[in-house]
Amino acid sequence: MPFWGADKKVSFQLGDGRMHSLIVHIPAGIEEGQSIRLKGQGETDRLRKGDYTFKYISFPARESSAKGSDLYMKTMVPFTTAVLGGGEDSDAGP
Numbered sequence: 001m002p003f004w005g006a007d008k009k010v011s012f013q014l015g016d017g018r019m020h021s022l023i024v025h026i027p028a029g030i031e032e033g034q035s036i037r038l039k040g041q042g043e044t045d046r047l048r049k050g051d052y053t054f055k056y057i058s059f060p061a062r063e064s065s066a067k068g069s070d071l072y073m074k075t076m077v078p079f080t081t082a083v084l085g086g087g088e089d090s091d092a093g094p
Contacts, residue, residue, distance in 0.1 A: 005029075010054065014043060022052070030056050 005028035011021045022041060030036070034056050042050030065072050081087075
């Protein structure tokens with residue numbers, strides 16, 4: 001499910017047991033299952049730093065569902081708004 005993009009702090013455990021944190025930019029338009037590679041941000045061997053690769057998995061709000069790149073959400077709309085037109089706010093944004 002695409003979205004607007006964000007910078008998120010990701011924490012994980014290294015092979016030697018230490019915890020490590022990185023700020024990961026999740027680009028707008030990324031879809032479920034796509035990977036994000038952080039070149040040169042991985043663990044160091046004798047000569048160089050490796051890369052970290054993350055797989056993007058989204059967790060939509062309980063009230064919403066995704067079908068392809070569309071987000072669906074059930075909400076109550078007053079009859080007059082439905083007939084005459086208007087807008088409704090939702091909490092589905094970033």
